[in-house]
Amino acid sequence: MTREQIFEFFRLLEELNPEPETELKFGNVYQLLVAVVLSAQATDAGVNKATRSLFEEVKTPQQMVALGEDGLKQHIKTIGLFNSKAKNVIALSEQLIANYSSEVPQNRDELVKLPGVGRKTANVVMNCAFGEETFAVDTHVFRVGNRTGLAKGKTPEQVEAKLEKRVPSPFRRHAHHWLILLGRYTCKARKPECWRCPVVDLCSFKKKVLENPKKAKVAAG
Numbered sequence: 001m002t003r004e005q006i007f008e009f010f011r012l013l014e015e016l017n018p019e020p021e022t023e024l025k026f027g028n029v030y031q032l033l034v035a036v037v038l039s040a041q042a043t044d045a046g047v048n049k050a051t052r053s054l055f056e057e058v059k060t061p062q063q064m065v066a067l068g069e070d071g072l073k074q075h076i077k078t079i080g081l082f083n084s085k086a087k088n089v090i091a092l093s094e095q096l097i098a099n100y101s102s103e104v105p106q107n108r109d110e111l112v113k114l115p116g117v118g119r120k121t122a123n124v125v126m127n128c129a130f131g132e133e134t135f136a137v138d139t140h141v142f143r144v145g146n147r148t149g150l151a152k153g154k155t156p157e158q159v160e161a162k163l164e165k166r167v168p169s170p171f172r173r174h175a176h177h178w179l180i181l182l183g184r185y186t187c188k189a190r191k192p193e194c195w196r197c198p199v200v201d202l203c204s205f206k207k208k209v210l211e212n213p214k215k216a217k218v219a220a221g
Helices: 003-016 028-038 044-057 061-076 082-101 119-130 138-147 156-166 175-185 215-221
Strands: none
Touching: 028 044, 028 061, 028 082, 028 119, 028 175, 061 082, 082 138, 119 156, 119 175, 138 156, 138 175
């Protein structure tokens, strides 16, 4: 994409959704961190279902440590990899208490030191909690970046670097949310719904599906 096309790409997404937000439910920054750690290889809807009762009971690292690993597992056992995630959440909670006065650090280098927190998780927390202009590359962002031609890369790190370089300043804070939502609901992995995509004319994907298969089937019948 050209610089002008990239600007128009995000302008159109902003026009439809001026203030996009994460679909994870949380009450404070600590709960956001926990939710993002739990969301690895899981859906936001699945995480929200599991954390609904958890976050009523646990709002601080101290309360999480008091709940304990076995207690946490009872809340999150419907989420994939819940055993290792429970271990990490308890460990990161202990580190927050010991090293950060129970506060979630606002620095990426400090965040990634916490158990279960990788670069993507750190970027989400920095963006959603602290308003930093970061680009969290999950499977949706990776797919959309490559498929549209916006930010091609063989690894999430490469896609992130391209986004960092190419996304214009007016759109940087919300860019990764728009891309996640586009990938989750429109630019789907198996069957992209190009016929209803707001940026289809700017996309370089060669195998666009420009007609709704369901409508075509009805018409044929």
